[in-house]
Every structure is written in structure tokens, then in C-alpha cells.
Amino acid sequence: MLFTPIKPMLLQMGNNNEIIDSDEYIYDIKWDGWRILLHKEGDRVEAFTRHGNNVTAKFPELQEVGRSIQSHTAIIDCEGVVLRNGVSVFDDFAFRGRLSNTSKIQQATLTHPATFIAFDVLATDKTHTNKRLVERKEILSSIIEPSSNLLVTPSIGGNGSNIFQLTKDRGMEGIVGKRINSTYKTNHRSHDWLKYKHFKIADFVILGYKENPFTVLVGKRLSSGKYKPLANVEFGFKPEEKTAFREIAKQIVTKVERDMTWLEPILCCKVQYLEKTNTGSLRIVSFKGFNFDNVPETIN
Incomplete structure (x- = not known):
């Protein structure tokens, strides 16, 4: 599992008029970038896209990311973004993803710095995919020391309508609602995870x-x-x-x-x-x- 491509759990589209305000759900901000799975063992950190492409060489920031993960071994699900005033800009991260020239990549770490925003953990020294989401969230927060290159996404329990309006006011993409008891099913599009976007x-x-x-x-x-x-x-x-x-x-x-x-x-x-x-x-x-x-x- 470690350092091999994993197809992540995917979301279903939710109805913006039917956001469920319930303690059975946790709501995350939906960041607009690339779905990235981070793999770490010791000082080695690699990044894979949802399609299994290894993009480690494109992001020198991963060295700092590794220092922010306070676990010898980890597989973390996150969104790779470039933030401008706290809002993710898809074009900017896509620009990073297109670069292959080493000197241009180094320059882009200054002009388009990448941040990886973590929202789930698949494994540390053992696999966590069968644990409930609320348990995985606790593990995730316990192993990450936030930095400019690695953050844990804020989560709000039960109040989806308010956070949806907040993200609209901020010009953000939307939110994701997840059942607190949902397990992590790789290569599966689940109704337990619903995305709500501001179109x-x-x-x-x-x-x-x-x-x-x-x-x-x-x-x-x-x-x-x-x-x-x-x-x-x-x-x-x-x-x-x-x-x-x-x-x-x-x-x-x-x-x-x-x-x-x-x-x-x-x-x-x-x-x-x-x-x-x-x-x-x-x-x-x-x-x-x-x-x-x-x-x-x-x-x-």
C-alpha cells in the first residue's frame, strides 16, 4: 500500500437545497486544486494524484511537508492547492502540475507556493480505513503539526448550511458533507460523502x-x-x-x-x-x- 498508487474514495454530488444539518455529518471546506495522496516513511515523502501519477518531483515543498507529519509512517488524503488570501486558486496549482523543468519548479515554489490540505488518513503504522471518519479525523489532527505547506482542513459538525453560505461569501468552491461513521473505501464513489458547489x-x-x-x-x-x-x-x-x-x-x-x-x-x-x-x-x-x-x- 505504501508508495504505490491508491485510487481514493470519491464523492457524490449533493443537492444545494438539501444540505443536511445533522450531528451525523461533518462538513469540510471543499478546496479547489488536485486530489493528492501523500505517502511518508521516515524522511521519504512522495505524492500521487488520484489517477496514480507520481508528482513528487514537481513539489520540493514535500520536504517541509514530511517534517510536519509527526508519524514515521503515514498515508494522508489531501488537496494540493495554491492559496491566495486564504482561497485556493485552481489555475495556480494546475500551473505547478504542468512544470517539469527543475529551475522553473524551484522558482514556482516562490511565486506559486503549494500547500497540501489534509482531510483524511488511510494509515500510519497500521491501516485506518475501517475506522469511523470521526476517529480518523482525530488521528489526522494528532499526527500533523501545521505549517505553511501542510494544514488540516477545518471541520464543522452538523451545521452545513452556515458553512456553505460562508464559503460562498468568501468566493470558495463549496463544502463536503461526510457521515461521521463512514469508513474509507478506496476506489469507490460513496453517498456517504457529498459535495456541494457554488455554481x-x-x-x-x-x-x-x-x-x-x-x-x-x-x-x-x-x-x-x-x-x-x-x-x-x-x-x-x-x-x-x-x-x-x-x-x-x-x-x-x-x-x-x-x-x-x-x-x-x-x-x-x-x-x-x-x-x-x-x-x-x-x-x-x-x-x-x-x-x-x-x-x-x-x-x-
Whole structure:
């Protein structure tokens, strides 16, 4: 188990209107970065992504992380993030994950310092996956001395609605609700862990589409008059909406390039998204309906 890839326990999407305020649940802040499993034995510390990729070389901060773990052996589940004013910025950690040049990695430890925020422990000198979550949380807190590179995520028992509003006010991603008695099941998506995210909805111009899979390219008009693509929207379409769209689209085709059919930028739709990246692109998107009465605003 130690220093080998582990597929972590995954979350189900919860309904934001049905957050359970109950002592049977613990609520954690949902940090926006990469899911990372930290493995430690003595002075050796390695980091694996949820897909099993060893990314240790990308994060020299792991040396300090190892000193913060007050246990000779440990496997810790956490989120790798870059914090800006206490809020995790996905783009910044993704930037760290793309680096491979040693000198650029060292420079990035100053400009994009990585912090690993721990929320569960799978093992120390023995395996803890069969223990209750509340017990694992106690073990986790007991073996970590917080530092700038390793923190334990705050947890609140029972009051999910308040912490959800707090994270919204802070511009954070959302929260995770977990049953206090839940065990840790690797490679399993569990209803015992529910994520609640703060999504936004806005209007965008449809610039084109493709089939297989059916995907709509949306964007906005720049002040120069050109259009900037912002997201490929694949999910959320009903069969009848696809049919209606194709009937309209065939009347406004401007050109076809390989699998992309480009359209006159006159048809708008509503898109739900989690956040915008530094370049304005949309993350985690879904279709929420056509808007035939609105022309989205221009962006600079």
C-alpha cells in the first residue's frame, strides 16, 4: 500500500437545497486544486494524484511537508492547492502540475507556493480505513503539526448550511458533507460523502458545435468585434433540445472544418459553470437552456 498508487474514495454530488444539518455529518471546506495522496516513511515523502501519477518531483515543498507529519509512517488524503488570501486558486496549482523543468519548479515554489490540505488518513503504522471518519479525523489532527505547506482542513459538525453560505461569501468552491461513521473505501464513489458547489449561470453566444459527442462551443464578443471561445459544453442537453438546435443551426452555418460546424454568432444559451480561469475560460460547465431574447455582453 505504501508508495504505490491508491485510487481514493470519491464523492457524490449533493443537492444545494438539501444540505443536511445533522450531528451525523461533518462538513469540510471543499478546496479547489488536485486530489493528492501523500505517502511518508521516515524522511521519504512522495505524492500521487488520484489517477496514480507520481508528482513528487514537481513539489520540493514535500520536504517541509514530511517534517510536519509527526508519524514515521503515514498515508494522508489531501488537496494540493495554491492559496491566495486564504482561497485556493485552481489555475495556480494546475500551473505547478504542468512544470517539469527543475529551475522553473524551484522558482514556482516562490511565486506559486503549494500547500497540501489534509482531510483524511488511510494509515500510519497500521491501516485506518475501517475506522469511523470521526476517529480518523482525530488521528489526522494528532499526527500533523501545521505549517505553511501542510494544514488540516477545518471541520464543522452538523451545521452545513452556515458553512456553505460562508464559503460562498468568501468566493470558495463549496463544502463536503461526510457521515461521521463512514469508513474509507478506496476506489469507490460513496453517498456517504457529498459535495456541494457554488455554481454560477450566465448567457453566452454559441459559436459552433460538433457531434460524437454532441458539444456546443460557447463564447463572448470582444471589444474588437471578434469572438472568444470560452468553453465546450457537452452535458445538460435534452434530446429534444438537440433536435431543435440542429434545425436552427443548419440555417446559420458559416463553415465546416473537420468535425466543427461554425455558426453565425446570433444564438445564445445559458451555461452553468463553477468558475472562470485567469484567461476567462469556464470550468465545469453544463447547458441550462437556450436564451432567444438576449445578446450576451461584450468582454474586453
